[in-house]
Amino acid sequence: MESSNPTLKNDVFSNARAAIGSGQTMTIQGTINKTFILFALLLLVTGWSWNLPIGIKAYLLSFQAMLITFGICMAIGFVLCRNPQMSPVLAPLYTAIQGVFVGVVSSLFEQRFPGIVIQAVGLTFAVLFVMLVAYQTGWIQATPMVKKCVIIATIAIMLFYFVVLAAGAFGIHPPAFLYQGSMLGIGFSLFVVGIATFNLILDFDLIERHSQEGLEKYMEWYGAFALMATLIWLYMEILRLLSKLNRRN
Secondary structure, X not given: OXXXXXXXXXXXXXXXXXXXXXXXXXOHHHHHHHHHHHHHHHHHHHHHHHOOOHXXXXXXXOHHHHHHHHHXXXXXXXXXXXXXXXXXXXXXXXXXXXXXXXXXXXXXXHHHOOOHHHHHHHHHHHHHHHHHHHHHOOOOOOOHHHHHHHHHHHHHHHHHHHHHHHXXXXXXXXXXXHOOOOHHHHHHHHHHXXXXXXXXXXXXXXXXXXXXXXXXXXXHHXXXXXXXHHHHHHHHXXXXXXXXXXXXX
C-alpha cells in the first residue's frame, strides 16, 4: 500500500535506483537538510506575501487565481511523478508558490484574529514533533490498515474540496460548516487535521524505507517536497480550526 501523499508513490521511487555505497544515494539526513532549505524558502516568500497590498491579496484569493495556482501545483506534482530527477528545481518552485498563498491567508486571518498565526505555527510543529517521536518509538506504525484508512480518507477530503471549488465557479456557496464555528464545522476540521497528521506517519515510513534502498541523491529533494506539502496542508487546516474556535468565543 502506498502513501496517501500523492507525491510519495512507490513506482516513482522504484525508477530512481542508485548504486548503494556510491555516495550519491538518498539519506534521511539529506532529506532533512533539503526540508530545512525548502522551509527557509517558504518563510521568505510567506514574509513577502504577508506584506502585499490588500488589493493584490484580494486578487490572489479570487477564484481565478486559486484555480490557476491549483492547476500549477497539480502540474508540478504530475511532472515530478514522471520525472523525479527534476525535484531540485520543481520542489523549490512548488514551495514558493504555496508560500505566496500561505502568507496572504495567514495575514488575513491574523488581522481578524490577532495571535492566531503563531498559535497555528506552534501547533503544527508540536504535531510534527509528537508524530515523529511516536513513529521513532514504534508507538504508531504505518501498518497496511493504517495506510488504507488514511489513503481513503485523504482522497475523500481532496475530492470534497475539489467539488466545493468547482461549485464556486457556478456561484454555489460552500457548506456553512467549512467556515462557521458550529459543532459540525469544528468536528470536520478536527477530522481533517487528524488525517493530515497521519499522513506524516506514512511519509516518515516511506522516506525511511526508501533511504535504505539506494535511491538517487536527487530523491532527497523529492522527499523534502512531500513533507513540505503535508506540513503546509496541516498548517492551513489548523489555522482554519483555530479560526472556527475563535468564532465561538
